[in-house]
Amino acid sequence: MDAIPLDAEAKALEAPGEHADELRLWLRMLTCTNLIEAEIRTRLRDTFGVTLPRFDLMAQLDRAPEGMTLSDVSRRMMVSNGNVTGLVERLVESGHLERRTAAHDRRAQVIRLTDLGRAEFRAMAAAHEAWIAEMFEGLSRDEVDVLMRLLAKTKSSAHAALPGESRP
Amino acid sequence: MDAIPLDAEAKALEAPGEHADELRLWLRMLTCTNLIEAEIRTRLRDTFGVTLPRFDLMAQLDRAPEGMTLSDVSRRMMVSNGNVTGLVERLVESGHLERRTAAHDRRAQVIRLTDLGRAEFRAMAAAHEAWIAEMFEGLSRDEVDVLMRLLAKTKSSAHAALPGESRP
């Protein structure tokens, strides 16, 4: 049986928005990121039995041998404070992190990798870097450079659109 | 060069830091995506009281007036089946979706937007498109085009690196 012809509402749906290009770009960007992220998550899990959030947290700490506060981690990972509290709790429990109260500020907790945590992270990081290289294998060096530059521009463009960014 | 593909373990043993550019590119891409996604999530919540996953699901359904099965949704959104089951459950509960058993296959559930769901989605989608445009405002039309092309290439490169993709 034939479908009923398009009504006004359906036509409105067909009408391309004013910014269809940007929307398509965003969706493509999201698809790319999700595709790669999902594969990395699976490989981390299958190869090392670790979740992506834990890996990400350990990656932050690997760059700060003297440790960081939970707030620092929260800001760098762009996740909520409460989220970090739970992640840290589980990683301390498993012996990958140690946590102590900051010497100069009794509100703050400083966390750092244990020897175990560091050793495990180094092994995972090497595999991770290779996996990422594999995913981007199809791009030339120039294309990587251009993409890098355009994403930097995108980041600053998006940042400018954030509320409370009225000042240059 | 690398005529023979190395397996994960072998790659992990490659000289460390060999693919720093790709790694930096990936981290930048991730930062961009997270930045934009977090802002969109906040605005959807504050403006419409809807979560991003619900918006994404409704977006899929808006393009399929006759409905889709849960599996279709799961594949398109690149999330697990169980995830979709829960999301759909809550959206049916709130009156945005209707669900019925597929006529030709009693295993499958076909879901579609209710009138309420469609009306609410249209309003949200218009705002969403404008927000995205705002985030990418700092890019010229040419830059958008180049980025689009490079991301398409990235997607196909990443896809080629997926297991079970040995054939071209």
Place this chain on the structure above:
DNA sequence: CGGAATTATTTTAAGCTTCAAATATCCGCT
């Protein structure tokens, strides 16, 4: 000094997400 505002963290409730196991149904084949 003392109060107000800020900052660091935790807690709680709700929802999202995955994986793996369990059900139910369908399809192809003999």
Place this chain on the structure above:
DNA sequence: AGCGGATATTTGAAGCTTAAAATAATTCCG
């Protein structure tokens, strides 16, 4: 018909994530 494998969905357990409220400690400033 009926068996066996594939497909669609649900369920359950564990973990991730957020927002908002609560707690605790610091800093600012008059």
